[in-house]
Amino acid sequence: MVNYHLVILVHGYCSVWGNSSHLAYIEKQLIENVKPDDGSKLLVYKTGSHSGYLTYDGIDVNGKRITDEILEQTQQVRENGDTVTKFSIIGYSLGGLISRYAIGVLLKQGYFDKIEPVNFVTFCTPHIGVSKPHTRNFSVRLYNNIAPHFLAITGSQFFLKDKVGEFSKPLLVWMADPNSVFYLALKQFKYKSLYANVVNDKRCCWFTSSISLTDPVNSLYNKFPQNITAEYIKGYEPNVIDASKPFYFEQKSKEQTYGASSRRGLFWKTLNWCKLIGTIAIYAPIMGLSFVVSSIYQRIQTLNRLRHFHSEKSNNLSHLYEYNENTSLFTNLSNKLEDEQDTIVEDMYGAMNWKVSHSSSNFPPITLDDSQKFAVEKLNTLGWQKFPIILRHTTATHAGAIVRHADPNFDEGKVIVGHFVENVFKLE
Template sequence: MEKKNNKYWMGCLRAESDKSGNVDFPGQLAEPTHLVVMVNGLIGSAQDWRFAAKQMLNKYPHDLVVHCSKRNHSTQTFGGVDVMGERLAEEVRSVIKRYSNLQKISFVGHSLGGLIARYAIGRLYEQESREELSQNSNDIGDKCTIEEPKERIAGLEPVYFITSATPHLGSRGHKQVPLFSGSHTLERLATRMSWCLGKTGKHIFLADNDDGKPPLLLRMVSDFRDLKFISALRCFKRRIAYANTSFDYLVGWSTSSIRGYNELPKLQRGPVNEKYPHIVNVEAPVTARNHEEDRSGNNSNGFKNFDMEEEMIRELTKLSWERVDVSFRGTLQRFMAHNTIQVKTKMINSAGADVIQHMIDNFEP
């Protein structure tokens, strides 16, 4: 017989843990229907999302279970986006087994956590075949036109895919790491030294070349063999990217908002809504932008002679994204913007509480 979950309290939150130590924050109902998976970033932990998990359950206490991923923490985050994505996929499957009434699934990732989640959903993607639909239709005597195949993530309906300060385009050159102040010398040096962050460093600096394959982040903007990265991302009802416009020294505005530098908007003075004082721009989802498909610079290796950043933007923006631009300018916490946007630690990152509230107010379970 499987060991029963342990129930306990973490501050004001009721928590449940299984025998593997995974931590969930379930709502008030015994059978929640919507699973929200929160994924931490580099050298992070499940505790990083504790504030957001609490606020989300306060707003929607009846049908959510918020799972703060625990499988990739501390130095385990050096293991590579692919390795961590596989761990997360396995973890999500184990959580789903514990809640029999789940119907929907959403992901919220901070920084590297957004990339880990993008890999994991590629592994968890499922599509019911037309043959299965036809058979099911015949079984019930349905003579109507067969509906389109249903797409699922681990058997559940995908709803929200939300990232916060995630380096979607990687961190290689193009001022994607503001800490380097646009210095090409420092950017090149960082790429060469990416091995200091293990396999993860090579991935985010696009410095991996396993068996002659394109860098992992480049592969993750399309379906690659049995990993349906872009199909999985496409099947979510909404995709939302929160991005710091300044003072995030680790992840630049362009890479976290999936824009080229010439596409970054001019910001108005002050917030777009007084309720959210640090949100300075909100873009509704738009259709795919027009990109020229000329890839004449490609050679037999396919990925060496063209701009990898432009390729990632081209493919990712074939999907519609809602973009939320954040600025902590004028606050002392602006110098910790990378963690403040998540409210990693309430005592020192509290300025980001309105960003979390915005995310929750625009979340419909």
């Protein structure tokens, strides 16, 4: 009989292109470099039941879907006469939130009664949502109110616009509550770690990916890696920042600083919007109209899928809210479009947040709402290892951090994944 350490990899949200191949590089590195010396074996499995537009269906629904996959994999091991004795889960982007939900379901079902939870790791995960912190900026407030509608159920949960249970809290807030099964499940893992970009990942910027009340790296505004002052973990420099030492934003870029005067500020704001509009115009035939149309269509499809999902008694989730890869021409095109989509989103944030400060002590502080503050406070009681990361060779840092696909500009992501495999992932 063989004892297995089951390792689950959960990919994130990326519209029609979101799929398990995004985690192929991490999978390969784990299989090739992690060798248990106690006679047990590592079994690495990438989930796929939430691929593509299914990510629209919600963190909860997709959490239940991957729970079913985990149980199926566990059962297959048992049918072969072996057993799963240890369990780890690694989530990327939205996959980190889906993973947090799934382990709550597993705990409720008694999965961890005989299986030891070891590693819980997230890469670039918006733990407290993706809504922008409070601001008087009209375009930001408009974005926060409109964007959720294009991402169906998941969008509402991302932006904390949903309500679950009789207490009417957003799902992400409830998942951070010490009385919830999701918090209790996370608490059981021996090692909890996260990786967070410090630059050019504004959809999943520092305050949410690192679960922080502050933003010392000015991640909402800064887009130049050279403006980050930090020391690095030996052997992984200059990509994995040593969080035990001071790291912060410090204006060093020779690029023109915005906001020096109202006239110059208006000029740069207009220039940013012109750049954004020009970029959208170029890619509109592929992404523009199709995105709006598909968002409407997929919202209808999502409602139909959810109606069918909730019609099955085994998919009742209400009890959880109680206190207690092959390369092809199409693949290459899809990867390019994914990266361009990431870049356009970054440009949107840049256009909205045009006023940048001159010094590390003078940039606008972030202001989280009470729900976000609550989630940060409670999640930080769990004892995370936090690893700030910085990529300089690409602006698509959200994708580059895990080497989402083969791209020479993602070479620094290999350093980050190497750090994870060699230092963070534990067997005991």
